[in-house]
Amino acid sequence: MGDDDTRINEGKHTPPKDFVCPITTHIFSDPVTLETGQTYERKAIQQWLERGNSTCPITRQKLHSTQLPKTNYILKHLITSWKELNPSNSNQENEQLDIPPLTSTSSDDGTVNELRVAITKLCTSEVLKEAETAVLTIERFWQDLIESGLGPEVEIQNMLSQPPVINGFMEILFSSVNTRVLISTVFLLSELGSRNEDVILTLTRVDTDVECVIALFQKGLFEAVVLIYLLKPSIPVLVQLELVESLLKVVNSNENEFHKMCVKPKTAAVLLLGQIVTSSDDGAIFEVVRRVISGKVIECIISSLESEWIEERITVVRILLRCMQEDGKCRNIIADKAELAPVLEILVVANDQDRFEIVQFLSELVKLNRRTFNNQILHIIKDEGTFSTMHTLLVYLQTAETEQLPIVAGLLLQLDLLAEPRKMSIYREEAIDTLISCLKNSDSMSTQIAAAETILVLQGRFTSFGKPLIRAYLLKQAGLDKSYRSTMRKEQLATISGEIQETMEEEEEEKAAENWERKMAFVLVSHEFGLIFEGLSEGLKSKYAEICSASFVCATWLVHMLTLLPDTGIKGAARICLLNQFVTIFKSAKDREDKALSMLALSSFFQDPDGLRDIATHMKDIVKGLREFKRSSTVAFEMLKVLSEGSESSADLWNHKELAKQDCSTNGEVLSIVCFKDKIFSGHSDGMIKVWTGKGSVLHLLQEIREHSKAVTSLTVLQSGDTLYSGSHDKTVRGWPINKEMIQCEQVYDVKDHVNNLLVANSISCFIPQGAGIKIHSWSGTSKQLNSSKYVKCMALVNGRLYTGCQDNSIQEIDLATGTLSSIQSGSRKLLGKSSPVHALKVHDELIYSASSSIEGTTLKVFGIAIQIDYQIIYA
DSSP: OOTTSOOOOTTSOOOOGGGBOTTTOSBOSSEEEOTTSOEEEHHHHHHHHHTTOOBOTTTOOBOSOOSOOOOOHHHHHHHHHHHHHSOSOGGGGGOOOOOOOOOOOSSHHHHHHHHHHHHHHHHHOOOHHHHHHHHHHHHHHHHHHHHTTSOOOHHHHHHHTSHHHHHHHHHHHHHOOOHHHHHHHHHHHHHHHHHOHHHHHHHHTSHHHHHHHHHHHHTTOTTHHHHHHHHOOOHHHHHHTTOHHHHHHHHTSOGGGSOOOSSOHHHHHHHHHHHHHTSOOSHHHHHHHHHHHSTTHHHHHHHGGGOSOHHHHHHHHHHHHHHHHHOGGGHHHHHHHOOOHHHHHHHHHSOHHHHHHHHHHHHHHTOOSOHHHHHHHHHHHHHSSSSOHHHHHHHHHHHSOGGGHHHHHHHHHHHHTTSOTTSOOHHHHHHHHHHHHHHTOTTOHHHHHHHHHHHHHHTOOBOTTSOBOHHHHHHHHHTOOHHHHHHHHHHHHHOSSOOOOOHHHHHHHHHHHHHHHHHHHHHHHHTTTTHHHHHHHHHHTOSOHHHHHHHHHHHHHHHHHTTTSOOOSTHHHHHHHHHHHHHHHHHHOOSHHHHHHHHHHHHGGGGSHHHHHHHHTTHHHHHHHHHTTTTTOHHHHHHHHHHTTTOOOOSOSSOOOOOOOOOOGGGOOEEEEEEETTEEEEEETTSEEEEEEEETTEEEEEEEEEOOSSOEEEEEEOTTSSEEEEEETTSEEEEEEOSSSSOOOOEEEEOSSOOEEEEEETTEEEEEOSSSSEEEEETTSOEEEEOTTSOEEEEEEETTEEEEEETTSOEEEEETTTOOEEEEEOOOOOGGGOOOOEEEEEEETTEEEEEEEOSSSEEEEEEEEEETTEEEEEEO
16 A cells, blocks of 8 residues: 555554565555565655656666556465465454444534545455445545535545545455445446546556456456546556456446446447547457447447447447448448437537548438439438438548548438439538549549538448449449449348338338439539539549449449430530540450440440541441350440441351360361260261260360261251251161160161151151152151252251251241141242352241351341241341
């Protein structure tokens, strides 16, 4: 203890010499052992050093460090054990702990004297229960003063704030196991510490004192959280000592369970959590945030937004903001449970840093994945504050730091957009001017990024995690909807209830999203006749990839929206600022998605004659790039039609890479080939049939069979997949079961004519004979000839209908059941007997594909079935 400790009385048990400080001659209370090996009372040696001494008082050796070491707890515990074995009054050991009522006196002096007696017992008694009784007496005295409405006088506060008294309280915390005494001690220390900073200095001078309080808190003495808050331990200490779980328990508890203190335990816990979660970005902090979000703790924290203490409300805003940044899904709970009016009240009185965090919180809150909900929250923010929220933000916009401006401007613009956008608004003008100036601010990378990202957010579509959907949404518009569909699939899987929204709700949400997007795009592009395009152009020129990427998506969105908005002549400004940059990206981008986005942006200029003229100067490169997308994107296809004046007839519709090649010249030409599962069957001009398997870039020969005496012209696999049929110029058709490892011929049909282009269905075969027409041969042996007036070059058989392509460029459909013949494409006569035969036919998904030769080269056509057997050409 300190200087007021009781000196060792003669006649009582004399303490060992090592237990006594050589300077004070008192028993050690806080012993510290110096580097010389000598032990002193901390306060005494501290005063010795503060007087300018730099040597050990006993040995006179020079001290290398004047910073005192930690308490010698081994010696301290020995002294405690000695005191227990040598009490001043051994009969007190078994007495019950009793709380003596304060004596009713006729004067205040009597009460104060009684307090002095209790303080003396706390500081001098070597009997634990006597000291505990003193603590309860002091606490009762303090509570009576508070209840009287007068409060403790300064003299009494000073009396209890002396180091010996504080040390006495700490001895109780170290030694007592009585919960009521421990709570009373923590209460008194908290009351004193909240009124006198010297008390906190006394407690924090010894690290073990702080550790003791924290240890009691972790063991369930939750009132100690108030004292921990007042002691202000470092954040690493709070994290390392794993206090988070205990703090969360306090937050989740009923306030009525706690002792009434100078600061509510729940408030202290919230304030400490706020210090932890806003202190760092490392993994430990993320784990803290995860635990805050789990369970119902976050709901208890949300309720603290209605606290009377402004500091607590601001701290809750910080915690919730960090939670939304780390795990966006929790914003749904916050949006549902939070009362925003108390937050809006402190927006006016908060300092600049706190005000910005409130603006960030509100901005994050309106990133829900449902537009209608976002609009509701924006209305609350706009209307429920005591003062005008929009006016407050406008004033703040004039004083905020440069990096903060885009966030403030973004929120202000969203609030303004709740009204009719065609009306003039000073709020809108200031907000958009701020965003554009920030986009152009090349001196501040963070400001440019914040401005571009704010515009991305303004589009108004978000995932359930609060991430902007704008890029995936634009890719969908460009024809690359894989990213969008993938995101939507994750959204459905992430839905907690697992229920699919009703169709009417989905339509309402989509309508609200489209309406918001149109209004937002309109006010952005209309401001100062498209001035925002200049800002985005500056962003695209930035040397920082992050700024370029965000500006690129923003520019693509706004240029694309020009095609959906009323024509106000703004396209010219967009073309001048951005078209050449979009062309450059489209020509040079390595990323397929970036190329698709630039394609979408370029398509917006196709409706503008000046834009189309500028694009035409890059015709060759643009057409080449568009052909990469035309099979998956209608945007690319339509652009190609415009560039090729109505028809896109390039010859690279199907362009496949060669994987394997095998020389079969020893068996003549390969006249037919068919693939089935993992095998390839080839028919050769010498009558050989070969069976292959393909692995990687190598073909492996499995079997060779020679059953036909002449060229094998046709191979086909029955739809059931169990039999391979071969047709040959030896006038036979053979059947080969293929469900075994090796194939062998089990069926031979004599068809009495050369077999070309064999097709098989159920019990019949169709083939092209040596002369005109086609032959239908039944396995029972009967045959008939159809279409005998035409020289057929190719055939396709689908669902009982036979399609034939002929030498004269005509195409017919024959119903095999009735023999009815219909013309799909009429033949044509050529001078000098030259014709354009149809070389190949394929039917797939109600489309008929044909390939024929012409004077100019090869002609590819696609026919679509309109109704029954009426056809119309849809592509050539």
